[in-house]
Amino acid sequence: MRPFEYTRATTTRDATRAGTDGATIIAGGTNLLDLMKLEVMAPERLIDINRLGLNAIEESGDGGLRIGALVPNSDLAADRRVRKDWPVLSRALLAGASGQLRNKATTGGNLCQRTRCYYFYDTDMPCNKREPGSGCQARGGFNRIHAILGTSEQCIATHPSDMAVALRALDAMVEIENAEGERRSIPIAEFYRLPHGTPHLDNELHPGDLITAVTLPAPAGGAQIYRKVRDRASYAFALVSVAAIVTMEGDRIASASLAFGGLAHMPWRDDEMEAVLVGATPSDDLFDRAADVLLKDAQGYGHNDFKIPLTRRTLKAVLRDACNVGEPA
Amino acid sequence: MQTQLSINGESHELEADSRTTLLDALRNHLGLTGSKKGCDHGQCGACTVLINGRRINSCLTLACMHDGDDITTIEGIGSPGALSPLQDAFVRHDGYQCGYCTPGQICSATAMLQEVQAGWPSHVSTSLEDDVSLSNEEIGERMAGNLCRCAAYPNIVAAIREVAGAGEDA
Known part of the structure; x- marks a missing residue:
């Protein structure tokens, strides 16, 4: 690990000002310290925000929930209100990492975790995310875990979070404070970036920005499912994951909110695909048509070609469960 | 950096580089070698300790981040004459x-x-x-x-x- 100067923030202003001056924020540190050991990241200054409070889960006036940025993943997953009214979020959190990591990893930090692309982690390899302009070895290399949607010439990395996929399906908002002390809230849909020509930028945070909370809207009800497909049964990143919130009216789908992990540089959602489902009667034909829309621009890079049929199958399995219809004979 | 750690009920003053992980502080600075270094990347769990009662990977946190925290290592869980x-x-x-x-x-x-x-x-x-x-x-x-x-x-x-x-x- 490269040497760094360590300071502890006692106010959010300490953190945002240090961020403006080039310091890197550390919260749980489970991803950042790993990357610092490998020198994938080498901050000269760390500002520790763990003593800022920001660790409460509070009911907001509109029936929603305000989750402090420092709430550990394990506490959020175990919160009685989340388990009852936003179960897709508990399920996504419990599908990620290990008990030890969930105790340390925070809500804000989980949103900011970096890709697990092998080439991003290997400092002997070019990587446009780690070192802009150096190239991408993943496109023609080992890309089993890589993206099939929203990729660019520069980058085919995926975002690794499970939590963020559930938050995308739930239409969560990210609350951010800047060095001027101003707070803004942005929909999670606008928080992440696609790689385009700037894959080194994962999200819309600017230097000096501090995530202070994540807010959930009032419970959507319906069937809530998080299904994660991975190489082993536990403690592995998603190859494909689906967060689904589906409500029915009689025998028709009244609303469908579907977000996908493992497919893109951000939790993926497709309004056009959801429009195919809403108002329709659930059937495997319908689910196939939805998958056709979702995957019309999907592109494999060799090792990850399997993700295209796997996404279709996972989506169909989740929709069958959510709509309570059986597999056709 | 000066850090005060309460480990297995005993107070320790640690003087170490800011880069020192909690695991390295325990093993190399404080002589508590029960916690093991397996992968040093949070993947194997050999370094698991309890901080304020909760299990964490001690290899993935800095000692200086835990000033004032209560840490329990395997040495504090039990002893040869009094196993947990x-x-x-x-x-x-x-x-x-x-x-x-x-x-x-x-x-x-x-x-x-x-x-x-x-x-x-x-x-x-x-x-x-x-x-x-x-x-x-x-x-x-x-x-x-x-x-x-x-x-x-x-x-x-x-x-x-x-x-x-x-x-x-x-």
């Missing part, structure tokens, strides 16, 4: 082979049983709201952050089951 119930069960069930992962397994299981007491569900829990019943599958999932290269898993699970009072798995 889990330590005793691991011995009787032969829940190890080489023993390198064992301190992490026991620290992790100690905290895991408290998580179950608190009603925390897991990825394999059928319901998010009902009480947890500690099946072998539940124990396996909840202990997924602790690897055993000797694959003593069946006996580790049996030892944990016994202490949890869960009886035989159906």
Whole structure:
């Protein structure tokens, strides 16, 4: 690990000002310290925000929930209100990492975790995310875990979070404070970036920005499912994951909110695909048509070609469960 | 950097580079070598300790971030003359082979049983709201952050089951 100067923030202003001056924020540190050991990241200054409070889960006036940025993943997953009214979020959190990591990893930090692309982690390899302009070895290399949607010439990395996929399906908002002390809230849909020509930028945070909370809207009800497909049964990143919130009216789908992990540089959602489902009667034909829309621009890079049929199958399995219809004979 | 750590009920003043992980502080600065360094990347769980009662990977946190925190290591869980119930069960069930992962397994299981007491569900829990019943599958999932290269898993699970009072798995 490269040497760094360590300071502890006692106010959010300490953190945002240090961020403006080039310091890197550390919260749980489970991803950042790993990357610092490998020198994938080498901050000269760390500002520790763990003593800022920001660790409460509070009911907001509109029936929603305000989750402090420092709430550990394990506490959020175990919160009685989340388990009852936003179960897709508990399920996504419990599908990620290990008990030890969930105790340390925070809500804000989980949103900011970096890709697990092998080439991003290997400092002997070019990587446009780690070192802009150096190239991408993943496109023609080992890309089993890589993206099939929203990729660019520069980058085919995926975002690794499970939590963020559930938050995308739930239409969560990210609350951010800047060095001027101003707070803004942005929909999670606008928080992440696609790689385009700037894959080194994962999200819309600017230097000096501090995530202070994540807010959930009032419970959507319906069937809530998080299904994660991975190489082993536990403690592995998603190859494909689906967060689904589906409500029915009689025998028709009244609303469908579907977000996908493992497919893109951000939790993926497709309004056009959801429009195919809403108002329709659930059937495997319908689910196939939805998958056709979702995957019309999907592109494999060799090792990850399997993700295209796997996404279709996972989506169909989740929709069958959510709509309570059986597999056709 | 100066850091005050309370470890197994005893106060320690640590003077170390800011880069020092909690694991390296325990092992190299404070002589508490029970916590083991396996992967040093949070993947194997050999370094598991309890901070303020919660299990974490001590390799993935900086000692200086824990000024004033209460830390419990395997040395604080029990001693040769006074084994904790889990330590005793691991011995009787032969829940190890080489023993390198064992301190992490026991620290992790100690905290895991408290998580179950608190009603925390897991990825394999059928319901998010009902009480947890500690099946072998539940124990396996909840202990997924602790690897055993000797694959003593069946006996580790049996030892944990016994202490949890869960009886035989159906």
